Amino acid sequence: MFLTPSHLLFFSTLVFGMMMAISSSSWFTAWMGLELNLLSFIPLITSETNRFSSEASLKYFLTQALASAMILLASSTMTTGVMFSPYLMSTALLIKMGAAPFHMWFPMVAEGLGWLQFIILSTIQKIAPMTLLSYTLETSHWLIMMVAATSAMVGALGGINQMMLRKLMTYSSIGHTAWMLAALLISESLWLTYFSVYCLTSTTIVLFFFYKQAYHLKHLTSSALQTPKQSTIMFMSLLSLGGLPPFTGFIPKWITVQELAVSSYMFLVFFLILGTLINLYYYLRLTLSSFMMASPMLKWQFIQESSMSNMNLFMMLLNILGLLLSPILFMIN
Template structure:
């Protein structure tokens, strides 16, 4: 049952835990929000009939429980070690986010989820830890660890997705790569990372919804299919938007962060992030050229081109294609 009462209840408590974490004024209430969010997400992804979802829920629970334990234990030492505590809490929050070097669990958990659960894990589940990182008092060591994690996330997210054939793992490594841009934006400007996260959430959700409408989970599903050329081209251009290629919508938040980094003299870090984005665009283009140009052999009288089952995912995906027209339309107005 897609709209069963227990799913609605756990979804409401999941949103409530995220809101409690964001609006908390102490680490104890933030920890309560994180635990409420965790205990609501586990029933949503666990299943008795699916072995992969059970394994993913167990891995997710162990990692998140470890991060929450580190946060609540370390926050009790705030008055004794005021410079040491923010650094350890930032490491625990990076573990909960799946940022490098604590990224090892994220692609494995993503592989065991369906597309709806993937959307929640990529968007809502990242809100609480990211807001808590932005609330931290930025000491020298905290800034250094976040900067190192951002640079390594860019490299791992770019190189990790090159040889992947699973669409969910490709999105997971893309999420790790986008995490580096948001972490750098936190060090510079609090507003810019929120804009980046909002655009990233919209773009990644639209792509996941579109793949869900196509019932595609692996790269061969896109190649060996009789979907219409418009469906294939739309999914390809949506992936380009996720990679940040102009003139699509995904380029707008990166454009903002690039300007902020240039003004703040993060030039070497910006070079690494741009090279990593080029690598992600490389494997997106390599994938999409294959499933656009290759089509399966079918009898002419038996060939029926498929379209997505619902109109709305295609509409969401089409929003990725007109990003740079928004500023020009504002100028015309």
């Protein structure tokens, strides 16, 4: 994706727009940063080799333009003391990040993206809306809590019957958005911790799919794409993303649940844990089918596997880091 100077330029302006939005001192400047971020991401989506990219970029632009118009309306009415302005602002930011029940555009856009663009959409594009949402917590506290509970269930139930890997990862991202919103209710540092671990675990899996050019469940069960060693790596990575102890993805969820329980958010904790259990169900279904349906290896597959050894080792170290950190955190607590 980032092979041409134009792509590097648009990615640089995308990051600059994000930084401009999160460091702004007024809603108008934040809106300008979000618009720069939007206009920089659309050229990165467009691809001559992907016939669905134009449709995805149009859907993304229309949705984000609607949310931007809502931000302008809310920011202009905040000075007049209108009661619904903070809720309108929070709703616009929730639309931009794809949280349920404002998530309908997210799976449709993700279906037309490549894996590298999907990484940006599910990680970098959430930073600015999440940061700006933290400024409205005092007035829209209950709205964010209800959206977090809804996102946990939508992200869990939406991925059960998905055979397309991009949609499965999309609903997984919606489920993790619920955890990020819940962490944001506690503190920004907790949200940053959860977001950082989510970026690491999800990026390793998406890069694995990108390297193997896997877009459907059957691609993972093909003998030409999967070996026992790679199946084990993917198995551990998905369980880490799902938050199964003692993998890396479990640590921020453990801390978040503890903080939510101390703050008496037991209603929200119930939906978050229930959604995580359902997520683990379809992660296990995905990995077990990959193990059980894979054909015996051919000789040329050993060459393919050895070329991925460095990446496999890197992914393994990231996702089993929790095996080392969990006993330490347990002793501290």
